[in-house]
Structures are given as structure tokens and as C-alpha cells.
Amino acid sequence: MASYSFHLSFYATGLRADDLAIALDQLAAVSPRYGANSWGVYRSADDRYKFLFVVDFPDKDGFKQFWNGDDAVDFRAAMSGAFQNPVAYVPHTIVTSGAAVTA
DSSP states (O other): OOOEEEEEEEEBOTTOHHHHHHHHHHHHHHGGGGTOSEEEEEEOSSOTTEEEEEEEESSHHHHHHHHTSHHHHHHHHHTBTTBOSOOOEEEEEOOOOOOOOOO
16 A cells, blocks of 8 residues: 655745644654654754744555644634745655654
């Protein structure tokens, strides 16, 4: 069975980038409850208002449950006005992945 990586781009509105960073961190932390294998929130070094939230699930249904679940709905309601709309997710099929193990 294929695994999926979902990429969600966020662009913070005026002076709300730090608030958005905190809220995305909190949202990412609950993704394992919905079956996420891995997750990350990335903030652009060139444009501090630009964020990329990447979350991996074993199937598309897991992501849909996460994105339409109470936690993500509450995030979007609480942060309404903190980022530009629309936020569209882009699913990717994971071909390969890895990580370096350091001692």
C-alpha cells in the first residue's frame, strides 16, 4: 500500500507569523492521533511569513479524518485571519524517504 505526504502552504498575514508558527506546531503535534507517520512545519528563511506543513499518512482517508477532524477545524477557526486563504493541500505519493541517524 502506498504512503502519502500532504503538503499545505500557509502565508501569514501582517505580524501574525509567530502566532501561526505556534498554532501549526500544536496542530502538527496532534496528527499522530489520526494516524500520521511523520510531520513537520517549515518556515521559510527568505520570507518569514511563509510556512509549509508536511504530514505523512499511510492512506488518504487518515489525512481526511485529520483535516476534517475537530483539531484542524478548531485550528482554522481560531487562526482565521492569521493566514491567507485558501489553504489547499497537495497529496504526494511517497516514493522513498529516509533520515540520517546520528550518535
